[in-house]
Amino acid sequence: xxxxxxxxxxxxxxxxxxxxxxxxxxxxxxxxxxxxxxxxxxxxxxxxxxxxxxxxxxxxxxxxxxxxxxxxxxxxxxxxxxxxxxxxxxxxxxxxxxxxxxxxxxxxxx
Amino acid sequence: xxxxxxxxxxxxxxxxxxxxxxxxxxxxxxxxxxxxxxxxxxxxxxxxxxxxxxxxxxxxxxxxxxxxxxxxxxxxxxxxxxxxxxxxxxxxxxxxxxxxxxxxxxxxxxxxxxxxxxxxxxxxxxxxxxxxxxxxxxxxxxxxxxxxxxxxxxxxxxxxxxxxxxxxxxxxxxxxxxxxxxxxxxxxxxxxxxxxxxxxxxxxxxxxxxxxxxxxxxxxxxxxxxxxxxxxxxxxxxxxxxxxxxxxxxxxxxxxxxx
Numbered sequence: 001x002x003x004x005x006x007x008x009x010x011x012x013x014x015x016x017x018x019x020x021x022x023x024x025x026x027x028x029x030x031x032x033x034x035x036x037x038x039x040x041x042x043x044x045x046x047x048x049x050x051x052x053x054x055x056x057x058x059x060x061x062x063x064x065x066x067x068x069x070x071x072x073x074x075x076x077x078x079x080x081x082x083x084x085x086x087x088x089x090x091x092x093x094x095x096x097x098x099x100x101x102x103x104x105x106x107x108x109x110x
Numbered sequence: 111x112x113x114x115x116x117x118x119x120x121x122x123x124x125x126x127x128x129x130x131x132x133x134x135x136x137x138x139x140x141x142x143x144x145x146x147x148x149x150x151x152x153x154x155x156x157x158x159x160x161x162x163x164x165x166x167x168x169x170x171x172x173x174x175x176x177x178x179x180x181x182x183x184x185x186x187x188x189x190x191x192x193x194x195x196x197x198x199x200x201x202x203x204x205x206x207x208x209x210x211x212x213x214x215x216x217x218x219x220x221x222x223x224x225x226x227x228x229x230x231x232x233x234x235x236x237x238x239x240x241x242x243x244x245x246x247x248x249x250x251x252x253x254x255x256x257x258x259x260x261x262x263x264x265x266x267x268x269x270x271x272x273x274x275x276x277x278x279x280x281x282x283x284x285x286x287x288x289x290x291x292x293x294x295x296x297x298x299x300x301x302x303x304x305x306x307x308x309x310x311x312x313x314x315x316x317x318x319x320x321x322x323x324x325x326x327x328x329x330x331x332x333x334x335x336x337x338x339x340x341x342x343x344x345x346x347x348x349x350x351x352x353x354x355x356x357x358x359x360x361x362x363x364x365x366x367x368x369x
Contacts, residue, residue: 003151010155054143106128
């Protein structure tokens, strides 16, 4: 409940403020958002598995974001930024799907 | 995605228990974990909406180099294509404009020819410098011959448009003697005869006065010829051309003239 409210509050703040993304952040923000979503779904799964740990969640959230941004940055430096971004998105997407599947099994026993 | 069941963890829950645990974790508790999660959730929501806004509003600045090259290629090709189209349209426009010009020229040429022919055929009134000839005939000896001579002399002197009495002189005009006067193309006129001629007044006046000319003939017949040069002379009589029954114009590849 609280995290969902927080998410909603964040979205509202963004909609109201409509901030411009700084140029240097523009290539990394989409990847960072996907990575954070992955961390969130992983956390939800961990809660249901009974192994949730707040420290782990915070660290995994931040490290996911940082690592994703780092990978994209490295790819941009190597000239394969677009391909590497696609790869990161694919990997994170697969992880999100598997986490959602686990959550579904917990919540609906199916 | 694999659908097989993973080995259950020690604290794992299923079904209703899972919902309860999710609700408990999400319920307001003033713990460090909850505050952190809340902060991260707010951050995530903010990032999501910001990114969505950015994506909707993004122009070229968020594109990568390869994408920009692609966009540039597309724009260049579009420019080349539009340039080709532009040149085609310009050629078409030039062709149409020159066509309109030559058409206008042809129309003006045809109008000028029509004017000339109308004067020759006597279907339009005319104006210009000329002379007025008045021939008196007190003794009644002046007939069609002298008038015809006068017309011929005036023509030789460059008269362009002539009128005898109320009759316009054209190619088919004829003179016959009639009782008490002269018949011009079937219209009877009586002395004094008036001839109007548009042309060079001096040339025509001197042509009338040459020895053995019209002036002498008129004097010999007992009449008197008066020549009045005029700067501006209006010839208003027109000739109504009879419809041609047999002759039709031979088509020639020049601008046709109406008369």
